[in-house]
Amino acid sequence: MAMRRTLGLVTALLATGIPAGAQGLPGEIPAAFRPVTERWDYERREAMVPMRDGVKLHTVILVPKGAKEAPILLTRTPYSADKLTGHAESAHLGPVLQGYDNATDVILAGGYIRVVQDVRGKYGSEGDYVMNRPFRGPLNPTAVDHATDTWDTVDWLVKHVPEGNGRVGILGISYDGFLALAALADPHPALKVAVPMNPMVDGWRGDDWFHHGAFRQQNLAYIYEQEAARAGGLGWWSTHFDDYEAFMAAGSAGAMARSHGLDALGFWRKLSAHPAYDAFWQDQAMDRLLAARPLKVPVLLVHSLYDAEDIYGAIAVWKALHPKDPAGEKVHLVLGPWCHGGGIQEGSGLGSLKFGQDTAHAFRWEMLKPFLDQYLRPGAPEADLAPVTAFETGTNRWERLPGWPRAGAGTATAATPFYLDAGLTVSPAPPRAGDAAFDEYVSDPAKPVPYRARPVMPMGYEGLRTWPQWLTDDQREASGRTDVVAYLSAPLTAPLRIAGEPEVNLVASTSGSDSDWVVKVIDVYPDEVPAQPALGGYQLMVSADIFRGRYREDPARPAALAPNVPLTYRFALPTANHVFLPGHRIMVQVQSSWFPLYDRNPQTFVPNILFAQPADYRRATQRIWHEPGKASFVALPVVP
Template sequence: MRLRAFGLLALSLSIVTAAAQADTDRQSPPPFNDVPQEFTAKVFEKNFIKREEMIPMRDGVKLHTLIFIPKGVKGAPMLMGRTPYNAARYEPGMNGDKFLREGFIRVYQDIRGKYGSEGNYVVTMPVRGPLNPTSTDHVTDTWDTIDWLVKNVSESNGRVAIIGNSYDGFTAAMALLDPHPALKAAVPVGPLLDAWMGDDWFHYGAFRQMMLGYVHMQTGQRGEGVIAPSEIYDKYEEFLRAGSVSGYAASNGLDKLPFVQRLLEHPSYDAYWQGLAVDKLIVARPSKVPTLWTQGLWDQEDMWGSNHVWRALKAAGHEANNWLVMGPWNHIQPWAGGTSIGPMKWPTDTSYQWTNEMLLPFLNEHLRNGPPANLPRVTVYNTGEKRWDKFTTWPTACDQGCGTKLKPLYLTANFNLSFEQSAQANGGDTYTSDPATPVPFLPRPVVDPFGEFGATGGLGSAYDPWSKWLSTDQRFVAGRPDVLVYETEVLTEAVRVQGIPIADIRASTTGTDGDFVVKLIDVYPSKDYTNPSASGYQLPIATDIFRGRYRESFEHPTAIPANKPQQYRFELPNVNHVFQPGHRIMVQIQSTLFPLYDRNPQTFVANIFKARPTDYKKADVTILRSKAQPTAILLPVVK
């Protein structure tokens, strides 16, 4: 009886307890939260192994190096790059990059003084010698790195190639000055090789002042570049207010940066810049490493390097192990989508073709004993007929030493262009160049590509006119009174150009200094039903700027004699183009490309960077076009 009573009591208590819990549950619903306290997501395995190493250099400095090895690979070649832009940013995704999938071991290294590497950073560090008193440079660092890799990466076959774009292309080229025996190939892409003649810092003496933002980004700190936001959104307005280059540097605190100080001390092509000219160093110390020099025809940053070093090596008899490719690209397009530029759309992805049909066969031949790549000595995209052309030499038409000579396209009366020289005894067209209202190189507002809203900045990466400025429609300046515009009649037959145009300008100026900008332009028909955006488009084919004080010597500038005719002769960038029937050929001439290039005060001063506000004066510039003083663009016309 007691047991039965106890059981009934327990049952009653459990019923009461359950009822009470039910009441509690009704009063306190579960938390409103879709995030559980514990959850483990499925992890997908990467198809490569990552190693992180601090590789010692001969002076004891250790360089941060990332090594990515395809899983299960044995006897694989190594493809390395050396960068000031953070090796970690190149880490591949889950499936690796194309080269990992092709069985290459990928190596990325922070150069000394940047990001994870020890040591001191020097912008485009010179080779050991007068400009570098230390015992190391990029040449020794590359040699020491390769030596370590072949001894410590057991999955490799002991063969290495070095590859890189822009600054990374510069480090790739530097490796050729004393190549390690294991270095079997090099691929410098748009490399910074002569920064005064035509790469990042100058073009024929005109200073690319917007690159000061890059110096700030690169040298203001060891790690990620940070540029202080400007109070002015439009760089055109900001540089105009600052006055001279030195004024801009001082107002932004950049005059405290050592490299900016060196820039301000060396406005001319003196021993400093000549000692930094890697193309000249390579020709003086040619290597036997197979090298694929690669260049974009619209490279807005480094237009000089690859094509000039290839030409110099060829002239010196060292073309046997050197190849040249020039594609229809801006600075980064060899690695991005190469399907168009400006209004021109290509039938294929030219970047994909370069990678798969040229680069990979080249690497496989020299790193794996693969079948011969059979690359032509020179491969240049034909931007008029939209195909790759193959050449045994380059240029095919030139001033001298080629089968076809350059053909002058003369400026004539009424702003016409003609292959027939003017018979006029006198003739010229005058414009007023006013430093207070310089011609912009892009439609305003001009955004700093290295700043908070620019192409490389975080807030405005979608705003990227910087990479396209060389192919921008020039109608936005064609109506300015300080831009002279000459053009042919509508073409009735194709004009094919292959090579390097030369601007041969005859001019007088009321100033004692001045710049000359020349643009060779393909003018599209006024209405294009198949591609409306191309209607009337003024597409620059070749553009460059020349500082008048260097007309006699790049090293020793001289004042321009006022009101006396002078000759300004300089090469324009490479072209492989066909001006089609129905198009026109146009030439624009002006004195400023602002604010990309600094303003010329048009008054000769010893150091143009330190020009005073009173030195900036208007000048009347007359472009001469008479029989005695003919101005022409010498075109590499071929049949």
């Protein structure tokens, strides 16, 4: 009986494919599995594309089924090609691209072959990663940079993607926009068009790392996430729900960095060693570099008027490239009422603002698609693009312009001073003798002015974070603080239109030996707005920025300020294209901190503010002067 039972068990095991005497169950995953993709409307290919130095870059190629003689649209990125091309489990290309590529509507309609590539040193690519890798030269002694990597990639694509038509365009936002600009330095003949959107251009003057010398310390999290691990995955950790409290507890920006181990990261070591605008920053400013090179590829620069990350770059590149193409045949500029990257999102409003139309949809279909088609599709009609297409906030309308700022008879802007005057007023009339000579406030580093209502969320786009819209935040909370001076005009009786960069001429003194100055130009809405009650009395920032006083004389050589001596600070605010409507008022706010977005100035001169010690932070009495010979004003670029 026992023998029969044993033989029966062996027979059963053999019938199931399990060898007699085997331990446990066999694995069920095959050694190799090939997905069945016949029903997909695209083909996904992956390649390790060789560069001239032997390094191979991970590249994802998405080819629409049935594509033939199709143009290629390339994006190079440090944000993972796999993640940016895998947003949905779908057999359709659209959902796969949705997420990063909310310009999917244009990409699908154009039948583009979509290519996304990891830059060297990130995710699936070989090589070493360097933040915003400089061009070959003093800061990069190697034989490769992003220009050569793009050249080699384009060359490979036109030779190895048989469905292509031999024409390649490059498009990117932010860091990817910087990479699109880098491609222009030495473009491959097959590169026919570039669309840099909200690009990183000059990290010291006004993009990601500094603004006029003040360090954007909330970007420490970005540096950490980019450089702590090749494939990301290490998230910035915090000790507080409110970033204001977290950065106050840390002390200086350097102390916060050290507490998270950033001393091990190469870019932080470079950045913290170069707080001034020295050769390190000057030699990698993209606008300066491109100004020195011939213009070979048509470019569509895209700028967001409410860009909280790279509000400087696109306009700076326009200034550098437009002189090479004064007729506006190759270089075009679009200014939209968006946040960072908002041109590929839904664009009917931002924060409390409503535009009465989907401005981003209009951009993609009426500007971006015709521009790409013209250069990437032989026989496509010429895009009917003006040199500059700008959305005017306030009136909420698109304009076609011959240049930027406006140019031409009857439209050229005039720098018109609006004076900060006695009685906390803003007026076109200069100050008079006999009026109060200055206004005064105390700036206390122990209680810095928040840049937005607390609790302050970290920079980001997920969950409770509303970082993308903060430039449209109501400024009433700040205007009510005793360490913020707010100057206000009378209600306007006629529209006041501005287009361009407001210029600050601030005459100020401090009892300390260093100081920051924040100047904000604000549109104050009427006390009641029947069509949108929430905007009653709203204080909307039109243009604002910060200036670190130690760079008053020379951005490359910091110097202490003479205490209690009125000094003149001149600097430009970001580009605006706005109409102050009748019944609205103009406000100018002045303060000395914008925390925790920017690190606190200790208000005593130290060699490197990033590493200021607790004893260095001291209260200071600040005075804004407004008397004949010491007039403070903001010159607005007024359109007749």
